[in-house]
Amino acid sequence: MSPQLPLSLTKHVALVVETSNAYARGLLVGVRKYLATRPAWSIYIGEHSRQDTDLSWLEGWHGDGVIARIENEQTALQVRKLGVPVVDLSSARLALEFPCVETDDEMMARWAVRHFAERGIDNFAYCGDSRFGWSINRQEHFSHQVRAHGQGRLAHLFELSDSGTAADSRRALVDWLHSLPKPVGIWACYDIAGQELLEACKVANLAVPYSVAVLGVDNDELICNLTSPPMSSIQPDATSTGYLAAQLLDSMMVGAVVDPELYPIPPLRIEPRLSSDVLSVDDPLVVKALRWIREHADESIRVDDVTRQVNLSRRSLDYRFVGALGRTVHDEITRVRMSRVAELLLHTDWPLTRIAERLGFRQSEYMGVAFRRHVGRSPGEFRQLNGGTRSL
Structure with a gap:
């Protein structure tokens, strides 16, 4: 057990950050990550929503610093009254005297x-x-x-x-x-x-x-x-945002001057x-066919099933598909169904036989061959390389 820091060295920090959404929880993960290798903080946090203005849970609290998502004027006023260093986590910038760390x-x-x-x-x-x-x-x-x-x-x-x-x-x-x-x-x-x-x-x-x-x-x-x-x-990048906010507050609590400006954090990815998942399509019959394919991708659908929905011959519909998308109706059915296979490989622990049954393939072996032809890897290789839940 590590020795406990004297109370005089422990920093008492309030977190005015909601826990009701993924982004805010990511911010808290970043704060916790910073604390994992730094001097101890005593954290004080209360449950509230984005727009909650009731911060009465802070009454009587005497601490050293605050990390807050200042989303409204009432929160800005109440945080100011605490008279301690503050780092804001909202680009609303309702309290310009505080540094703000936020997504770009x-x-x-x-x-x-x-x-x-x-x-x-x-x-x-x-x-x-x-x-x-x-x-x-x-x-x-x-x-x-x-x-x-x-x-x-x-x-x-x-x-x-x-x-x-x-x-x-x-x-x-x-x-x-x-x-x-x-x-x-x-x-x-x-x-x-x-x-x-x-x-x-x-x-x-x-x-x-x-x-x-x-x-x-x-x-x-x-x-x-x-x-x-x-x-x-x-x-x-909510984790990096929370981490930097904690880092800035730590510096402020020991007397460092931190400019009260916006510190933007780049997003990670789309x-x-x-x-x-679309290329712009102006042809209403192609749109209708694409929509039907998506809605029935878990079934063993064929090109003839699609042509009946739009009342066109296969040749006419293929002509429209190639013109709009650069691929045939059969190619689109295969693409969408292989995407469904990939989704189930990554987000379930189902064996191939169950995935094939779920998607209407006659045999899991046939599905595996089609998947390898489309993706370039077997279902098992794809699952392992992309962090799926189990190998086959």
């Missing part, structure tokens, strides 16, 4: 525009939440990037609202979606907004990703993989999923 919103906006543009989409939209300063910042950066990309092109904007009922908000979102030029790429300010977008697309009967492609922020694995279709998302 400008870089994320640039990535979002490029993500859609690479898929042939030249209509851009942003779904924001004006309650949060970082959402407003992302909207401004996104609008600028869209203008730069399209020589003055404008981004279509929508603000989620917590006024009225959830049904009212859904109807407003559906109306906005109908008004947009198609196909359109929509950047959601965070994954919850992206989830609402995808649900509204179902109500509006808009094909995702062919008419509407959606990209979120935070890469919350649970939310992104529960949406239908699974949602693409930008992965911020995690592509089906919600934006």
